[in-house]
Structure formats: C-alpha cells, structure tokens
Amino acid sequence: MSDARVVALRRYGLAGLIFLVVIVAAVMIGPSGPPAWRVPLALLDRLPLVDISAGVSDSQWAVVWEIRMPRVILGALVGSMLAVAGASYQGVFRNPLVDPYLLGAAAGAGLGATIVLTVARSQTSTWPIDPVPTVAFIGAIVTVFATYAVGAAFGRTSSVTLVLAGIAVVSMVTAVQTFILQRHSDVVREVYSWILGRLHTATWGDVRLVAPYVVVSVIVLMLHRRHLDLLRVGEDEAQALGGSVAHVRLVVVTAATLGTAAVVSVSGLIGFVGVVVPHVVRMVTGSSYRSVIPLSVLYGGAFLVLADIPGRILTDPAETPIGVVTALLGGPFFIYVLRTRQIAT
C-alpha cells in the first residue's frame, strides 16, 4: 500500500509541477512587457519574504499582472473546470464520450448570449456591467434543469432517460437560437465569436466571478470520487452495494453543471477539453476516479493555458478563438484515442 501511495504522490507532484510551469511559462510569453526571463524573477519577488531585484519596471509589471495573468489564470480555471466536469459526467453517465455540455449547459448558455446580443443589445450596451455572462449562466442552468425535469417525466430517471431528454432539450434550444440568429443576421459574427470561445478579454473581474463556482464545484466533485468509482459497476449493482445512485447523480451533475455554466458564461463554448483531458489522464494513470478527478483538474488547466498560447502570439492582435484551437488539437487526438484504445468506462 505504501508503494501505491508513493506512486500517487509522485503522480500528483508531477501534475502540479507541470501545471505551475505551464502557468509561469504562459505569463512569460506575449507582446510588449519585460524580457521573458525576468518574469519568473518578478513573480518570485512578489512572494512574501522574498526580495529579488528582477529589473522589471512598473509598467512592464502591469503588462504581466494586469493583462497576461488574468488571462492565464482564467484559462486555467476554465480548463480545469471543463476537464473535471467532463470526467464527472463520464462517470455518472458511464460513457467516456460525453462532455460537460451533454445536458444542455452549452446550448442554454449559447441561447442566453444570443438573446442578449440580438434582441436586447441596444438597451444593454450602455449598462456598466455586461449582462451577457449572467444571462448565459442562467440559460445554461435553466436548460439543464429542463433536461432533468423532462427526464423525470419519463418516470424513474436513469442515466439513459436523462441523455435522451438532453438530446431533445438541446435540439429545441438550438433551434430557437438558430431562429433568433437568422432574424438578426447583423450580429451573427458577434454571436459566433462569443460561441467559439475567447479568453483575450479576461480581467481579474472575470477571474473573481468564476473562481468561487469552480472551487466549490471541484471540492464537491473531489468528495464524490469514491461514488463515481462505485457507479462503474452500473446503476443496479451500485444500488445493491448500498450506493445512493440517484442522489449521487443529482449532486455530481449539479456541481459539474454549475461550474461549467459559470466558466462558459465568461469564456464561451470551448470544446473537447472535457473529453480529451480525462482520456489522457486515464491512459496515463488508469481509470479510477480517485486519481482521474484531481489529475483532470491539473492537466485540464495546463492544457487550456497551452492551447491559448498560439492564439496569443500567432495572430495577435486579431486573436484565434480558443475553441478553434482546442478543437483543432482535440479532434485529431480524439480520433487517435478512439483508434488506438479500447474504450473503458
């Protein structure tokens, strides 16, 4: 057993290290700002009890801290959340291909954003706080709730009825969104750029908005790792073993959905992270949720921060939507995973 503990510690240590290195490296990169090698020194200098003269001017530091850092931290939060939500959804629905958008979080957020950007843009454009994230968040929650209600109307909710309900609700919501978009073709571009995801507008305000949801959601999901492992033997057997399947499903889906809705509302719909990252983690460490959940948090964050780098340097300042980068990286990788590996639940 102690051997296993050493292996586990090494695993988490490595993942944590990669996470940190990626974040620091990402903050070092970017137009203007201080020379890259001075950035880690400047960061160290900010730590309590550390005093290093990094040779970074205040204006250079402002670029690092006010422009790059929020974007990197937000990317890490979004990536962590999407990956851990994906892993959790895959556990609850016993299907390695589902993502955090399965029950309509993405479609609902998309509809919410579309409504604000089309119907209500002229009224809200002067508001001090942009209502798009809030309405997207509400749209995501309402849609997932509708899916749950429809699933419950079928009678005894099982994961299969929930998935079917999700398909129905998502197609209706998407249809409404398409209809609205068609009648407001002037803002199609703006809506699509929102949908495809972006981190470049990130501020510390966004980070503060999203962080509490992500933290609470991750804690709840971490506490349910054992239950997700129990669900791997199927709903019936999990119940026969004393598991509270319906309760666990509700709690896990609620936590994962709240977190997903929160990050989607500020970052748009970033695809593939929720499927690809948990898969890589499973390939590396095996499929016990005891390790898949925490490692998805770390690698998900690192992956999205990395995926954001090309968008920051290649086409700056035009910016490539991060959803495009993750899908372009994720698509081929996903096919590779499907071809080379038997799907394990």
Add this chain to the structure above:
Amino acid sequence: MSVVEFRALTVRYGRAVAVAEFSFEVATGEWVGLIGPNGAGKSSLLRGAIGLVPAEGDVLVDGRSLTAMPRRQRSALVAYVPQIPTIPEDMTTHEYVLLGRTPYVSYFGSPTHADREIVLDVLDQLDLGGFADRRLGEMSGGERQRVVIARALAQDTPVLVLDEPTSALDIGHQQQAMELVARLRAERRLTVIAAMHDLTLASVYSDRLALLHDGELVAEGTPAEVLDPDTLAKYYGANVKVQIEADGTVVVIPRRGGGERPS
C-alpha cells in the same frame, strides 16, 4: 445465519404483474433454488426483494423489514450477484472487491485499513491472492465469476442472493462456482437464495426448490418433490425423464419429442 421471509412480494411493470404475492420462508443457512421457465419472474422476484425494482409486500430478514430500511443497511444484510455482472475492464481485482465494503463506508468516508484487510482475506480464501492488482479485463470468465463472488463475500452479509450466477459458464466453471458458494455457505452459515437455470445443478446444491410460473409460486419442496416429470411438462413444456440417484441427487434428462409450450 438469517431467516428470510417473503411476505406477499409483488412486482409490477406498469400493468403487467411479474411476481404475484410471493410468500415463502427460507431458514437460516438454507439454500433455496428458485427455478422456473424463462420469463417466470425469477429475476424480478430477486430484484424486487432487494429494492432494485419497486415492489409491494415485504421481505424480512430476521424479522426486520428490508423495504423499510435505508439502502446501505440493506446492503449489509443481503449481497447480490447479478446474472450478468458489469465488469469495468480497467478496474483491478482489489478495487473491485473493495466495492463490496461500500455498505460500511460513510458517505464522505473512504474504506479503512480494516476494510482493505477484509478484502485481502477474501481474496486469499478464494485463491485470488495473486490477482489483487490484475485488471478485470485480463481475466477469464471463470476468474471473473470468482471475483464477483468475492465482492459479494466482502459485503459480509448473512444472506446471499444469486441470479443465475453460472449461466454464462461451462460445466466445469459452473461446478467450481457452485462448490465455492456451497463451501462459503457452510463456513459462514450463509442463507442462500439462488435463481437457477440448470435443474440438475439446482437439485444438487439446493435444500429446497421453489418453482415460479407466470410470477406465481406453483410448487415448492425438496428437489425430488418439485422436479417431477409431470410438473416439468406442465410448467416448462418439457419432455424429460427424472432419475433419482442413490445419493438423492435428482437428474433431469431431456428426451426427444418434447418442447411444446404449455398453454
């Protein structure tokens, strides 16, 4: 080591009645074989009894109502081996058998050192000690069956419910699995209720048989009493010869020219 008492247990799927007012008592340490043609309601009865499908009526274990107690408490009394267990291929034997300790772990808790020790003991007892770190996907059908029984054993319940546990195994592995259950039953004084497909196998291992047909209990008694050619013709539509061996084993032999379904 427990008496199991079925009291008018009824299972319905919509309007269809799968099990109709099944009443039956199983003594401490007894092995009752549940037999009946396909669709007679054997699985529904067992699933209803442990709360996997909604059921009316009640099941008492040592006088305590299973339907009234929380799921975790119930799982500490009755262990269930399904007909076709779900095998997560990536899970190791140890992880899988450890799931049997679920009834004893609190909601936010994790298995204790004692739980892990129990699992190691069970694995040793079932000659699975060397398989602890083996992934289930790498094991043969017979080995998996033993692992599933090991999980039920780790549950440490006085009652063991088996739903046609050997239907996917060849005759040798069937026998090994049944012998294993019989041995554990003797060692731990387990009360065993097993739905069984093979009538001869059922007669070899069961103290008593209960014959279900269309959800109703139509015959009960010792294997020699229940496995009568006329009864089997009536409820299975089978043309068989029944032979009783010197040691009391009842052998059911199919004959040519049968196979008409009963009306």
